[in-house]
Ligand SMILES: NC(=O)NCCC(=O)O
């Protein structure tokens with residue numbers, strides 16, 4: 080049995096790395112705070128005698144030998160990067176619960192049949208470098224290393240330079256660290272488990288998600304002396320698109336969601352009609368066909384804005400992660416793991432993207448969810464109790480051992 | 486007669502201070518580029534034997550004695566700060582044409598009756614520190630020094646610290662440098678003169694203008710796992726307000742304008758529902774009563790957004806500059822100055838705010854406009870020809886001499 084208190088202490092200790100006054104974490108991928116928590120994880124794993132491998136996009140793999148090293152390792156983990164207004168659990172829980180699994184086995188002197196592999200995937204959030212799930216995506220062959228290196232943050236800093244700067248460019252070629260299956264524990268980030276009073280979500284899949292970058296180019300002009308009819312106002316066009324994204328989500332039923340999360344105005348001065356706006360659109364639905372229809376309506380909206388006097392509106396799809404169904408054996412291992420722990424569970428589809436969604440393309444994979452208070456995530460007030468965190472870690476251990484036995 | 490070529494050379498020489506690749510100027514108030522052009526102006530004025538006085542908010546006054554130093558000086562000038570995407574003429578023309586007036590008189594050995602005073606007003610644009618016309622506003626007693634010092638830019642830097650940093654905190658108390666009248670030459674920044682083929686606008690007044698800062702506070706949450714009905718999306722509320730500001734301007738006739746020029750999103754991440762937005766609203770109309778009606782409708786829109794689930798929308802009026810009518814004698818001096826130069830002129834009301842609008846509260850004041858190609862301003866492509874600039878400077882000289890004689 081895992082040690083709830085040790086797990087919680089690890090969560091609280093690392094939460095200081097990038098910790099915010101409001102009790103959250105701002106630990107953007109490849110920032111100084113990310114380096115700090117990576118160093119901490121490396122030291123914690125090597126202290127257990129694990130071998131740490133870092134690949135060329137910064138994914139970290141802690142290897143614990145098994146009794147039969149001819150078997151492919153069983154992987155588990157998640158990510159240590161956060162949103163700018165991130166909470167203390169999103170991603171972090173999956174990695175530190177994985178560490179708790181290793182510590183528990185170590186203490187018990189338990190050797191699994193297959194080797195184990197604790198993973199910290201680079202830049203899962205996509206907050207600093209779009210798209211999300213970049214490290215796991217490179218590992219799974221969805222993106223190549225050159226594509227990853229070229230991603231830029233808002234200030235024009237490249238992923239490749241940022242990884243060199245924090246010293247986490249490893250030598251292992253991307254995708255070279257092999258494993259036979261992966262389990263990822265994560266907070267739900269939605270309201271379902273809490274509303275139903277269940278502690279564990281047996282995640283059977285992930286909905287489809289697509290990101291678009293839209294740029295509107297108008298004409299800067301004086302706010303006081305330029306008649307309304309002579310304007311090409313990029314922000315007015317952007318505002319119309321924001322309301323249209325909302326309308327699209329409402330039009331495709333309760334499972335559809337649509338969000339404009341980032342928007343930047345140039346030159347951003349009170350008395351200048353905005354000459355340019357860049358924004359991102361995030362559309363999601365569990366059914367890829369419905370998502371396709373939502374995308375078509377978005378594109379129609381983009382086209383309908385362009386003919387406005389002097390305005391040019393361009394959109395590019397920057398991310399397309401199709402709906403995923405997880406592996407039946409891995410799902411069964413999680414379900415039995417929850418039952419063994421005597422925890423109330425239900426099947427659930429993830430609304431958020433996860434590294435597991437890409438890893439499912441190359442290995443049997445599934446996920447475990449624990450509740451998020453108020454369904455809140457990507458928010459400094461994100462909250463999951465110590466008991467729920469411990470329950471998740473216990474189910475993770477149970478699932479790994481069940482899979483290892485089978 | 487002024488020297489068109491010397492004037493143009495001054496314009497082009499100083500345009501390099503903060504010059505942009507697209508041929509504009511980014512010379513925000515109290516920036517390093519602002520210091521550079523201020524030093525240049527100080528040296529140019531002292532080379533003519535003028536005495537330079539700087540007041541405690543950085544307004545610069547170059548004094549040229551007259552034959553009768555018991556008379557109050559005649560002031561003229563404008564501002565050297567620009568928008569982030571500023572052109573080469575907005576403000577700069579008024580200061581450098583004033584310098585050209587001094588140089589012309591010097592060369593001709595002409596002594597006016599009253600002393601002359603060339604002025605560079607601090608932070609006219611309001612782009613870095615809202616509100617606009619801050620230096621002239623302090624001089625005219627509209628704002629006090631403490632208010633000016635406390636203004637903050639987007640990065641939280643105070644006006645007071647910024648002025649100390651560039652070394653332009655003078656010793657003269659604000660408002661202590663007195664003068665008997667002021668003339669300001671400026672580009673029109675609108676389409677009227679060009680459309681009618683006239684070179685000179687005899688500016689009879691300035692329309693009313695008000696700025697508001699609106700903040701929307703919602704709740705950060707995950708874009709993928711938060712159902713549409715559980716969101717408090719600050720950007721969606723902001724988008725509705727942007728389209729409403731546009732509708733308000735259209736509803737109050739062809740003279741009304743309304744603009745959201747700056748807008749900032751927090752945390753600004755593609756997969757986070759925006760938790761907070763701050764934006765500015767700029768409403769203008771030549772008739773203060775109509776402007777009051779526009780404001781009432783804006784406030785109603787702000788109120789109607791608040792009841793949205795969990796959203797708080799607050800607005801504050803941060804600037805209120807009522808409509809201004811300039812002094813009849815100063816207007817007559819400009820009109821006669823244009824006639825003496827044989828230039829086609831027309832009366833015009835300014836759509837933009839100017840330092841002259843505040844100075845009109847304490848001294849007889851008027852303005853001269855020259856055309857802006859395509860009505861374009863606050864844009865790096867802002868364009869006024871060398872001939873038009875020279876025409877404006879000549880009318881400025883003529884108007885000063887006419888006023889001095891009368
Ligand atoms: N779990 C999580 O927040 N992942 C980020 C990718 C997404 O936007 O869903």
Ligand SMILES: NC(=O)NCCC(=O)O
Nearest residue numbers: 303350609610617837838
């Ligand atoms: N002339 C000018 O652009 N002034 C800035 C103040 C305003 O917004 O009108």
